[in-house]
Amino acid sequence: xxxxxxxxxxxxxxxxxxxxxxxxxxxxxxxxxxxxxxxxxxxxxxxxxxxxxxxxxxxxxxxxxxxxxxxxxxxxxxxxxxxxxxxxxxxxxxxxxxxxxxxxxxxxxxxxxxxxxxxxxxxxxxxxxxxxxxxxxxxxxxxxxxxxxxxxxxxxxxxxxxxxxxxxxxxxxxxxxxxxxxxxxxxxxxxxxxxxxxxxxxxxxxxxxxxxxxxxxxxxxxxxxxxxxxxxxxxxxxxxxxxxxxxxxxxxxxxxxxxxxxxxxxxxxxxxxxxxxxxxxxxxxxxxxxxxxxxxxxxxxxxxxxxxxxxxxxxxxxxxxxxxxxxxxxxxxxxxxxxxxxxxxxxxxxxxxxxxxxxxxxxxxxxxxxxxxxxxxxxxxxxxxxxxxxxxxxxxxxx
Numbered sequence: 001x002x003x004x005x006x007x008x009x010x011x012x013x014x015x016x017x018x019x020x021x022x023x024x025x026x027x028x029x030x031x032x033x034x035x036x037x038x039x040x041x042x043x044x045x046x047x048x049x050x051x052x053x054x055x056x057x058x059x060x061x062x063x064x065x066x067x068x069x070x071x072x073x074x075x076x077x078x079x080x081x082x083x084x085x086x087x088x089x090x091x092x093x094x095x096x097x098x099x100x101x102x103x104x105x106x107x108x109x110x111x112x113x114x115x116x117x118x119x120x121x122x123x124x125x126x127x128x129x130x131x132x133x134x135x136x137x138x139x140x141x142x143x144x145x146x147x148x149x150x151x152x153x154x155x156x157x158x159x160x161x162x163x164x165x166x167x168x169x170x171x172x173x174x175x176x177x178x179x180x181x182x183x184x185x186x187x188x189x190x191x192x193x194x195x196x197x198x199x200x201x202x203x204x205x206x207x208x209x210x211x212x213x214x215x216x217x218x219x220x221x222x223x224x225x226x227x228x229x230x231x232x233x234x235x236x237x238x239x240x241x242x243x244x245x246x247x248x249x250x251x252x253x254x255x256x257x258x259x260x261x262x263x264x265x266x267x268x269x270x271x272x273x274x275x276x277x278x279x280x281x282x283x284x285x286x287x288x289x290x291x292x293x294x295x296x297x298x299x300x301x302x303x304x305x306x307x308x309x310x311x312x313x314x315x316x317x318x319x320x321x322x323x324x325x326x327x328x329x330x331x332x333x334x335x336x337x338x339x340x341x342x343x344x345x346x347x348x349x350x351x352x353x354x355x356x357x358x359x360x361x362x363x364x365x366x367x368x369x370x371x372x373x374x375x376x377x378x379x380x381x382x383x384x385x386x387x388x389x390x391x392x393x394x395x396x397x398x399x
Contacts, residue, residue, distance in 0.1 A: 035105035036063045036127075041164050047141035048253075050164040051155040052131035053088055053097035055143070058161040061127040062172060063108045070178040071123040073111045074169065074199060076162075078186030078219075082133035083238040085146045085245065088154050091133050102129050111181040111216055115371050117363035124173060128165050128188075132158030135191040137255030137272065138246025156246040159255040162195060166202045174203060179212040182283075186295070186348065189220015193274055194255060196283045214370065215285035219293065219348055221274045223328055227302040228317050235300040236273070243269035275328035279335070286369050286379075287332055287340035288352055288362060291325035292318065292387045295348035305346075319386065326382070339369035339379030344389050351398035357381045 040059040043049035050058035065071070079096045082088035091097035108125035132138060136158040143153035166174075174180070182199055184192040196215035204210050227234045248254060250261045250271075259280045260271035270276035278285075297303055301321055308314035322344070332338055341362045343355050352362030358381065360368070369379045383389060393399040 035107050036061050037105050038099070038102050039168075040099060041161075041168065048160055049157070050161040051157040052099050052161075053082075053092035053133060053154050053156075054100070055153070055155045056099040058131055058157070058164065059099045059102055059129065060165050060168065061106045061108055061129070062168070063125040063127075064173070065122050065124045067122050069120075069123050070176060071110065071112050071120065072169070072174050072177045072180045073108070073123050073125045074166075074180070074182045075108060075111070075125070075127050076136060076182070076184030076188035076191040076195070077128060077130040078184060078188035078191075079130045080133075080187055081135065081238070081242055083241060085144070085154065086148065088133050088245075089146045089149055089152055092154060096130055097133060099129075099131060102131075111183045112179060113363065113367045113370055115367055117361065117365075117367040119363070124169075124177070126165065126169050128162070130188065132156065132161060132246075134158050134242050134246040134248065135187050135255075135272075136162040136195060137191070137248050138242075139249070139253045139255070140247045144245070158246065159253065162191075162198070162255070163202070166199050170203065170206050175207045177203065177207060177210055180210060181214050181216060183216040183218060184220065185218040186220065189217040189289075190222060190274055191220070192217035193220055193278055193281060193285070194272070196285070197257070197281060198255075200283050213283055215281065215283045216288070216366070217285060218288045218352075219290070219295075219350065221287055221289045221325075221329060221332070222293075222296060223300060223321070223325060224270070224273050224275050225296075225300050225321065225324060227300065228314060229302065231302075239272055240269040243272050248272055275331055278332045278338075281335070281338075284335075284337040285332070285340075286338070286366055287329075287342075288350070288366075289325075289329075289340070290343045290345050290347050290350055291322045291329075291383075292344055292346045293348050294346050297321065297346070322387070326384075333377070333380055336376045339366075339374065340381070341365045342380070342382040343393075344383040344385050344387055345393050345396065345399040346387050347398050349398070351396065354396060354398070355393070357383055 040057040082091045095101040108127040110120040110123035112120045138156040138158045140156040146152035182196040256271040264270045
């Protein structure tokens with residue numbers, strides 16, 4: 001079975017930050033369950049009700065097991081972020097910010113595997129579309145104005161969307177689950193880093209017998225890194241603005257962890273960034289990522305393929321970015337329960353089933369970790385070659 005996360009990628013004219021907006025259009029190619037209809041969640045809790053950016057009801061897609069399986073997958077959709085109010089307002093008119101534009105039906109694929117690395121074809125699968133623009137993390141009770149757009153308002157309810165979705169799952173059988181895999185790709189991969197512990201805590205509060213829980217962030221480790229020209233419009237500044245705009249906090253209404261807050265007094269926005277918070281993640285995780293992630297090279301380093309392949313200085317900057325990835329990823333490696341596969345394929349939405357390191361593809365490496373065949377440092381398969389495996393991966397579709 002093949003695993004690849006596919007994206008529609010295109011420039012967003014509302015941004016002056018060289019960013020790309022992404023929409024996940026396929027999840028697990030061969031293991032995806034049949035399409036299931038959108039279910040809108042009730043807005044019956046006043047200012048704490050789940051909502052998309054435009055205030056429309058948040059919704060989700062649930063595919064129940066056909067075999068009464070007690071395995072569950074919760075998948076968090078990605079699609080970039082909105083970096084200021086005008087950007088969020090523009091997003092609120094799309095499927096990334098309004099349930100009015102959510103797909104009528106969508107599939108959902110299990111992320112549990114057998115020992116050979118084949119994904120399960122049946123489980124209870126909950127697909128969470130992305131409607132808030134801040135990786136399911138913000139919360140403001142009242143609508144937020146949009147500067148320069150009279151009468152326009154935004155609803156920042158990402159963490160309420162997540163909590164309501166988990167409550168839905170518990171009412172639909174997750175209170176009897178024996179296994180739970182939380183996964184997501186891109187901005188949903190960051191969501192997976194940020195929120196798996198919260199989801200697991202909610203689940204185990206109602207289901208203490210829940211045996212196995214794992215976190216699988218895909219393409220979600222975004223560096224804290226300057227751009228090539230050292231300009232003011234950089235990823236770290238964008239994420240800091242989101243942190244304040246969407247009111248990311250650390251309490252019951254917050255999507256960030258208190259332990260991380262204590263570690264970064266004065267720089268609490270770091271807790272919204274992949275490199276600074278994984279040491280606080282308790283749930284065992286397996287991270288899939290490229291250290292030459294194409295989205296990051298384009299939007300964080302802000303170099304196109306044509307620029308960095310034709311310029312020696314820019315090429316050196318890309319190589320340093322790969323080294324910096326490994327340095328920042330050590331925060332994940334600190335926990336002996338974690339694992340990961342880090343490729344040099346230049347991709348975002350990588351062909352994990354086709355990428356091979358030390359004789360095993362990405363899914364086989366994941367399965368070895370999942371079943372405890374490898375632990376500690378041996379659970380991390382890291383390609384140390386230059387981009388695209390020193391060129392050996394250049395002809396592989398997706399690289």
